[in-house]
Amino acid sequence: MQALLEAARRKRSPVVVGLDPDPARIPAEVREGVSEPEAVRRFCLGILEAVREEVAAVKLQAACFERLGPPGMEVYAELIRTARELGLPAIADVKRGDIGTTAAAYAEAHLRVYGALAVTVNPYMGADAIEPFLREARALGRGGGAFVLVATSNPSAEAIQGAGDPPLVERVAGLVAALGRPGPGGYSDAGAVVGVTRPARGRRVRELLPEALFLAPGYGAQGGGARDVLPLLDRRGGGVLVNSSRGILYAYEGAGGDYRDAARAAARGMRDELLAAGVGV
Amino acid sequence: MQALLEAARRKRSPVVVGLDPDPARIPAEVREGVSEPEAVRRFCLGILEAVREEVAAVKLQAACFERLGPPGMEVYAELIRTARELGLPAIADVKRGDIGTTAAAYAEAHLRVYGALAVTVNPYMGADAIEPFLREARALGRGGGAFVLVATSNPSAEAIQGAGDPPLVERVAGLVAALGRPGPGGYSDAGAVVGVTRPARGRRVRELLPEALFLAPGYGAQGGGARDVLPLLDRRGGGVLVNSSRGILYAYEGAGGDYRDAARAAARGMRDELLAAGVGV
DSSP: OHHHHHHHHHHOOOEEEEEOOGGGGSHHHHTTOOOOHHHHHHHHHHHHHHHTTTOOOEEEHHHHTTHHHHHHHHHHHHHHHHHTTTTTOEEEEEOOOOOOHHHHHHHHHIIIIIIISSSEETTTTTTTHHHHHHHHHHTSSSSSSSEEEEOOSSGHHHHHTTTTTTHHHHHHHHHOOOOOOOOTSOBEEEEEEEEEOOOHHHHHHHHTTOOOEEEEEOOOGGGGGGGGGGGGOOHHHHEEEEEESHHHTTHHHHHHOOHHHHHHHHHHHHHHHHHHTOOOO | OHHHHHHHHTTTEEEEEOOOOOGGGGGGHHHTTTTTTHHHHHHHHHHHHHHHHTOOOEEEEEEHHHHHHHHHHHHHHHHHHHHHTTTTTEEEEEEEEHHHHHHHHIIIIIIIIIOOEEEOOOTTTTTTGGGGHHHHHHHTTSSSSEEEEOOOSSSGGGGTTTTTTTTTTHHHHHHHHHHHOOOOOOOOOOOEEEEEOOHHHHHHHHHHHHTTOEEOOOOOSSBBBBBGGGGOOOTTTTOOOEEESSSHTTTTHHSSOOOHHHHHHHHHHHHHHHHHOOOOO
């Protein structure tokens, strides 16, 4: 995950912009007269260009491209490529969870064919579902890795992830600790998705994963604020990338004006808020 | 899931053929001189045509198409369309697990855009990750649904799915029971993926889900046999679709001759073996 941390330090920003494009919320001047995939393509390219100096990385929500059929996957490929050219490493938010040759095929697809630096992975099938992604990231040697879903930010997660004593999240965190290997900067190549909406849960996961990079959803639209990130920080006061999707993409809806200017201002505001609250990079 | 059951009864077969194409194992005469996506396309079309009378349905392993980039998704679309024309409902084995609008986008992608009848879904994020798939299947009204991963057949699954007391699988089974709605034939639109490699686990899941259609991996290549399916049967002696992928696709490697003939013979043999063991449709 070294490449993500380096990007965060270079920009002095722990912010990840999430590309979850919803065609209905793309400004009319971008989407009129063109196909849905083309509207999504133009909109997302505009966002990447606008926020490139304000954010550490970009997270692409694969579902939003998958629902556009094969042309959507062309757009997905182009966005990952363009992001890299702009100095923005891409995290493929695919949450895949399968085993053996199937997991290896997903890892090959998103890390090698589409060229993301890191992916999100679902641990329900156990170590078999995680290892192939780490193997592919190691073979590529680009300082990437996999973020394993540990404690997600959505309301119904607790019924599954909080089950048992100790709760399932702790068992999954143990798996992440066991499977990861430390990179040159000290962080493991197995990171964790840990939402900002349950601080006590987050603090406990950090105790179990002192060397993991966290990817934290739930900021902004899902109700979390800058102070909610603090329990997730590591002993160096960093180690957390904070994602915002709708809060940046659709900032223009409240602010008016050009969507790119609004997105840049929103990303910058979020970065400043996080840094001011004590979230380091 | 009514449409899957009807297909099983029409063919008198509980067999599902899994399309997990591995380009290296496609017969040389099919793959020579053409691109990988084209080789996969030809091979899979040949399989569909060969086994159409022997199997109830087809399960497409999305990863194998995703790793071929956008052209692979064109092949995936064509195979689902062709399968339907051949009277084979398609199960999109995507194991997606995300929430809210993202899950809705995945559901739209695979059930509506690509046109599968059912999908596999990962429950790690809770009810939020399952409901959007059921909603989309209901809106489409084609008698399809979602198979939720409950007890998978892989070696490392137990470390996660067996955690807690009662174990996590039972909690997930409870979720499936709560979210599903009965269809016209009595089966719920929320089915379950239950491997054949842990019979005691499977029997317990059946107790908790008396009205669910099960999709059972682990037969053949993963070590399960016809008798291992018996604990999964419902009180009518049916309710289980048994998947085989490699055992059918690559039957020609052992048997020699045309891969289509070998696949047909393997599918027929599996069907006869299951029926003889008492697996009803």
